[in-house]
Amino acid sequence: MRWTVYGERSVYDSPWMDVRLADVELPDGRRFDHHLVRVRPAAGVAAVDGEGRVLLIWRHRFITDQWGWEIPGGRVEPGEDPGEAAARELVEETGYRAGTVRHLLDVRPSPGVHDGVYHIYRADGAERVGAPTDVEAERIEWVPLASVPARAARGEIGSASTLAGLLYLVTAG
Structure with a gap:
């Protein structure tokens, strides 16, 4: 209807x-x-290394007053390609440059309230190129993808877009 x-x-x-x-x-x-x-749309990237780990940031979100693991990401600027935005955010928030970036899925976390779309990408590998320039994380770590379901069950991954992207990676291989 x-x-x-x-x-x-x-x-x-x-x-x-x-x-x-x-x-x-x-x-x-x-x-x-x-x-x-x-x-405005947003984009994030799950950088995965050859050991089955993903690069995540541990950060506090004041709105929910919660800490959690997230993939690096942020707003897509006007005229910017979402994949380029995801790669830019990875460098800004972690100091790592993405390897090859490919689109995984788009998440619309709450279509009954807003029209936001979060474009999620995968980067195979990432190279450390310096310190983060947009410091949003308390920690930046390579986290085993296999630990994602348990971390989600413990409430350590509160972002719906991060959770969707990571669970997609865990199930799709």
Whole structure:
């Protein structure tokens, strides 16, 4: 059953997000304003080495007040290719340059609330080229991919996009 959208209006707009109200009608005829958020796309990369490990950052997220492992990533700048954004974020956040980067999947973590898409890439290998320039992590470590399910079960991976990408890698090989 498809909803009818009569229009949208912005309530708050910034470079990070646009909070909007959409005038919608359900198939049963009920019509109301639905809150939604329009966000710019993001991209991240899981750099995997020859030993079955992935390069992750351990960071704190103030919104949820939680620590967790994440793949390096961030916003895709206007006109930027998502794969290039993922590779750029890897260097900025870890000091490692990606090997060959290939697209794995796109994740839309909460399509009932926002239109955000997180493009996830895999890099086969990564070379240390210096210190991170965008320091967001308390630790940067090569973590065994085989440990991902147990880490997720313990709540050590709180990011849905990171979890989706890592579990994809674990199951797809």
